[in-house]
Amino acid sequence: MRDEEELVRRVARGDRQAFDEFYRRTSPWLTVRLRRRCADEDVIADVLQETYLAVWRAAGGFAGSAASGSAVGWVWTIAANRLVDAFRRRARHNQPPPVALADPAAPAAEEEALAGRVGQDLELALLRLPADLRLVLRAMVLDGLSVRETSVLLGVPEGTVKTRARRARIALREALS
Numbered sequence: 001m002r003d004e005e006e007l008v009r010r011v012a013r014g015d016r017q018a019f020d021e022f023y024r025r026t027s028p029w030l031t032v033r034l035r036r037r038c039a040d041e042d043v044i045a046d047v048l049q050e051t052y053l054a055v056w057r058a059a060g061g062f063a064g065s066a067a068s069g070s071a072v073g074w075v076w077t078i079a080a081n082r083l084v085d086a087f088r089r090r091a092r093h094n095q096p097p098p099v100a101l102a103d104p105a106a107p108a109a110e111e112e113a114l115a116g117r118v119g120q121d122l123e124l125a126l127l128r129l130p131a132d133l134r135l136v137l138r139a140m141v142l143d144g145l146s147v148r149e150t151s152v153l154l155g156v157p158e159g160t161v162k163t164r165a166r167r168a169r170i171a172l173r174e175a176l177s
Helices: 004-012 016-035 041-063 071-092 109-114 120-128 131-142 147-154 158-176
Strands: none
Touching (some): 004 071, 016 071, 041 071, 071 120, 071 131, 071 147, 120 131, 120 158, 131 147, 131 158, 147 158
C-alpha cells in the first residue's frame, strides 16, 4: 500500500490515478475537520475544491522538499488557509459563515470559544493571530490532538508546538481583555 507522501510525489509527476487515490484517502477526513469549523456545506465544498486544486498544482513543491512534513499535514494546512480565506471573504461582505455547534458534552471554555459561542470579538482575535499560532491552537483545542500529534500534523518540532500554543493563548487573552 502506497503512503500519502508517495502519492503526492506521483501527483507531482502528473499521475491522475495517484491524485484520485490521494483524494479518496484524505477527503473524508478533511471534510470532517472542516465541518468542525464551519457549518455551511457550500463553504466546505468550495474549500475542498480549492484545496485539491492547490494539491494538484503544488504537489511538486511538497514532493521536492524533504522537510515538508506529512502529506496529510500539508493538505490540512492548505485547507485551513482556504477556510480562513473564505471567512475573510464573508467578513468583508458582512456575512460570517455559520459555525458548527459543539457536541452537547460539556466542552472546555476554549472549545466553546473556538466554536463561535463566545462571540465576534473572539472570532476577530482568532483571525488576527498569525497562521502558525492559529493552526496549532485549532489542532490542539478543536481536534484534541496531543503535542506530538500536532507536531506530526504540522511538520514542526514538539517544542515549537508548545511555544506556539502558549503564544496563541497569551495573544488571545490579551486581545480579549
